[in-house]
Amino acid sequence: xxxxxxxxxxxxxxxxxxxxxxxxxxxxxxxxxxxxxxxxxxxxxxxxxxxxxxxxxxxxxxxxxxxxxxxxxxxxxxxxxxxxxxxxxxxxxxxxxxxxxxxxxxxxxxxxxxxxxxxxxxxxxxxxxxxxxxxxxxxxxxxxxxxxxxxxxxxxxxxxxxxxxxxxxxxxxxxxxxxxxxxxxxxx
Numbered sequence: 001x002x003x004x005x006x007x008x009x010x011x012x013x014x015x016x017x018x019x020x021x022x023x024x025x026x027x028x029x030x031x032x033x034x035x036x037x038x039x040x041x042x043x044x045x046x047x048x049x050x051x052x053x054x055x056x057x058x059x060x061x062x063x064x065x066x067x068x069x070x071x072x073x074x075x076x077x078x079x080x081x082x083x084x085x086x087x088x089x090x091x092x093x094x095x096x097x098x099x100x101x102x103x104x105x106x107x108x109x110x111x112x113x114x115x116x117x118x119x120x121x122x123x124x125x126x127x128x129x130x131x132x133x134x135x136x137x138x139x140x141x142x143x144x145x146x147x148x149x150x151x152x153x154x155x156x157x158x159x160x161x162x163x164x165x166x167x168x169x170x171x172x173x174x175x176x177x178x179x180x181x182x183x184x185x186x187x188x
Contacts, residue, residue: 001075001104003111006064008051013074014066015043021094029132034157050079063115067095067104078108080116080125087167088116090127100135109143113168114177126167128153140166143176 006014019040026035051064067076076095083089090112095104116125129136131150145166153163168176 001067001069001107003065003067003107006051006066006077006079008048010064010066010074010077011047011051012044014051014064014077015040015047017074017077017094017096018043018047018092020097024097025133025136026130029130029161030155031157031159034155034159037157060119063112063119065108065111065115067108076104076108078112080112082120082123083126086123088120088123088125090125093127105139106143110176110179113173114180117170117174117177122170123173124167124169125173126165128163128165131162131164137164137166144168144172 022030022039023035050062053062061082063078063080065078066074068074074096077092078090078094079092081089081091090109093105093108093112095102095108113125116123126148127140127145129140131137145168147164148167149165151163151165152160154160
């Protein structure tokens with residue numbers, strides 16, 4: 001496995017993985033009618049738009065990293081963006097469902113936190129996770145994330161779900177970034 005910057009050419013594979021991840025992680029949490037509806041089309045549109053922006057405006061406000069195997073097949077991805085409050089939002093972290101607990105997610109966190117600590121030193125990284133997504137919460141807690149707030153999120157499809165925000169302060173971000181080996185560090 002190696003981790004590289006994502007490109008527009010990755011959009012379709014990322015949309016497919018994002019959809020598969022939601023179908024497995026959110027079964028029984030999100031309404032089945034939503035998950036089995038136009039989710040893939042929504043993800044395709046989202047990633048096509050995001051990747052066109054990332055490619056046309058390399059301004060260090062966004063970062064997409066993809067984990068791939070030796071044949072460049074997508075194993076996982078992570079997407080970060082600078083929020084309006086100056087913190088860094090880890091908006092997406094997904095791994096092929098059959099490859100979970102293999103270290104891919106952890107390596108993506110190390111790399112994305114490396115990007116955050118290098119491009120935006122002394123900034124907090126945070127994410128939002130559905131409160132009932134126990135596996136993800138366990139993973140984030142093992143990585144030192146701390147819950148900072150809870151709220152109800154209204155989804156465009158018309159349902160609401162409880163969400164927990166987890167955050168890592170600048171020192172924790174640097175510590176996790178330091179877990180990258182010298183050969184794994186990405187060139188900015």
